[in-house]
Amino acid sequence: MTAHIRFIPVTQINDPLTLSIGLSGGSGTGKTYTALLMARGIAETKTGKKGAPIGYVDTENRRALHYKSAFPEMVHFDMKAVDDAGNMIGFGPERWIEVIDAAEAAGLPVVILDSFSHAWEGVGGVLDLHAQTLDRITGGNDSLKNQRSQLAWADVKPRYRRLVDRIVRAKCDIIICTRAKPVMQDLKTKQNSRATKTRRKDVPWDPASDGDLMFEMTTMVILDPSAPGCPVHQIKVADQFKSLLDPRRPMGEDTGRAMAEWAKGQGDAQRQKAILDRGREEARKGIASLNEYWNTDEGRQNRPILRTIFDELKSIADRADEALLSDEKDNPFSDQMTDEDAAAADYAEEQAKETAE
Known part of the structure; x- marks a missing residue:
């Protein structure tokens, strides 16, 4: 039966859209500081209040606290790989879903996940879960691992897809920071030898994350050490954000404000x-x-x-x-x-x- 399905005229839809922004880059590219600046602009625009709270999920040994004097509105969660009793709990998909649930329950307008690379390549992350599953279904027999790798992915990927879906459906805006590693390029052509979902031929960086997530996001850019905070490599940038994300200019509070205004339908x-x-x-x-x-x-x-x-x-x-x-x-x-x-x-x-x- 389809009686419960109702199509609504867009003129009657006034709820603001949510933003999911991806910042990737190597060490020294300004991911954390840029994320905080953008989050401040987003939070203040959404709430209309100066000093609106910024949620921060920190997997980097409390690195965000280096900026606590500059961002006193930050509310911090130290996400460790071990619990208070010292037991290893890792960074599995379900933990990140709990974090987003908690951010929404706290009424936070925006939350930063830094570094979300732990969800992919950290202890208990997707790659680790795949390796553990593969060991289990092969009994540790290395000769069987290649042929049963896809079977292991079939067990792990649905868990990760539920996390991606939770990010997309989040009621608070999310800024996701991920690490990126340099990719060797041909000196003559300046091109990578092999392109993947996360590695474009013309971009000399490979984000430590999954391509499925990157392309679900509102915007995804890779920062470069030569221009900290600047969206040099634009992996996914819609036309409405082209003028905001100038590769020659660092992103900041004004960038966050403008993106939040767009989400409210007033940009x-x-x-x-x-x-x-x-x-x-x-x-x-x-x-x-x-x-x-x-x-x-x-x-x-x-x-x-x-x-x-x-x-x-x-x-x-x-x-x-x-x-x-x-x-x-x-x-x-x-x-x-x-x-x-x-x-x-x-x-x-x-x-x-x-x-x-």
């Missing part, structure tokens, strides 16, 4: 997306058209937003020009003649003259 996201789409429309006509639009009054006014996707616009325009040249070359009715065609025409003319003589 400027739709207008900015229209500007980006307008730029792409001109770029599809080629470099000349893009350059002409860039120098119009409208283009000048929109340049600050268009610059956030400048490389993308140039790439689109270059491909458009290449396609146009290819079409003209293959067009038998084109007025432009290739060198080979000209040589063939000259030869035919010479032959005609000789025949006439």
